[in-house]
Amino acid sequence: MELSPTLPTGAAPAVLVKICGLTRADEAASCIAAGADWIGLNFHPGSPRFLDPDRSGEIVSAIGSPERAVGLFVNRPAAEVARVAARLGISTVQLHGDEPPEDLVALTHLRIVRAFRLGRPEDVEAMAGYLDRARSLGRVPDAVLVDALVAGVAGGTGTVVAGPVLDRLASMATSDSLPPMILAGGLNPENVRGRVDRVRPWMVDVASGVESGPGRKDPRLVAAFIRAARGEPRERPGQPVDKGSGAD
Numbered sequence: 729m730e731l732s733p734t735l736p737t738g739a740a741p742a743v744l745v746k747i748c749g750l751t752r753a754d755e756a757a758s759c760i761a762a763g764a765d766w767i768g769l770n771f772h773p774g775s776p777r778f779l780d781p782d783r784s785g786e787i788v789s790a791i792g793s794p795e796r797a798v799g800l801f802v803n804r805p806a807a808e809v810a811r812v813a814a815r816l817g818i819s820t821v822q823l824h825g826d827e828p829p830e831d832l833v834a835l836t837h838l839r840i841v842r843a844f845r846l847g848r849p850e851d852v853e854a855m856a857g858y859l860d861r862a863r864s865l866g867r868v869p870d871a872v873l874v875d876a877l878v879a880g881v882a883g884g885t886g887t888v889v890a891g892p893v894l895d896r897l898a899s900m901a902t903s904d905s906l907p908p909m910i911l912a913g914g915l916n917p918e919n920v921r922g923r924v925d926r927v928r929p930w931m932v933d934v935a936s937g938v939e940s941g942p943g944r945k946d947p948r949l950v951a952a953f954i955r956a957a958r959g960e961p962r963e964r965p966g967q968p969v970d971k972g973s974g975a976d
């Protein structure tokens with residue numbers, strides 16, 4: 729199954745950007761207008777960014793392209809994930825808990841982003857083991873998302889992935905055995921470019937690092953994040969664009 733937007737090809741493609749945890753239609757539309765490739769709708773009841781699936785149709789409509797909306801679930805039954813996705817007309821889901829590879833098989837008709845919370849370099853090997861099991865079942869995730877491990881919290885913690893884990897990931901990023909990688913975990917406009925340069929992910933994902941409050945995205949931070957991720961110069965209000973200093 730192909731991902732959409734399609735995988736970039738050729739040398740040094742621009743990293744794609746997902747902004748996660750939208751709770752308002754106007755903010756979701758602004759993220760897309762600012763250049764976000766995907767937005768995330770968080771259906772995990774334990775999250776401060778929780779969105780009732782029954783009230784998220786308005787957000788999907790507001791972005792004008794349902795293929796850019798990703799439904800985020802934590803340890804929900806595959807049948808429930810499939811039901812919500814069908815009701816909203818979305819085709820990509822993010823599984824951010826301990827979902828077994830069998831769930832990927834049950835959700836073959838959807839694009840699946842499988843999240844892994846990694847605390848130590850050894851956790852990267854555990855992720856590889858999971859992918860091997862998925863491969864043996866004939867259904868690898870369409871992308872893997874890498875987040876920091878914080879005990880007792882599923883995600884959205886604003887915690888960065890540890891340096892030794894990033895180094896291990898960087899050595900795997902171009903491996904054929906790894907699906908496209910989405911780097912998450914404590915990203916913000918200040919640190920995203922350095923992390924992109926270090927790991928070369930296919931996409932970056934941010935929740936808390938572009939917020940004015942839980943679930944409320946700050947349009948200036950969103951724009952700054954997207955520009956920084958792509959290595960574009962910063963915009964400064966009332967001043968010409970700084971073309972000399974890069975994004976960091």
Ligand SMILES: O=C(O)c1ccccc1N[C@@H]1O[C@H](COP(=O)(O)O)[C@@H](O)[C@H]1O
Pocket residue numbers: 748749768770772775776777800802824875882883884885886887912913914915933934935936937
């Ligand atoms: O955002 C949340 O509240 C959340 C809750 C449960 C699982 C995942 C969640 N968000 C995902 O976590 C990453 C990292 O968040 P942050 O940028 O460190 O705040 C985020 O990209 C979401 O995909």
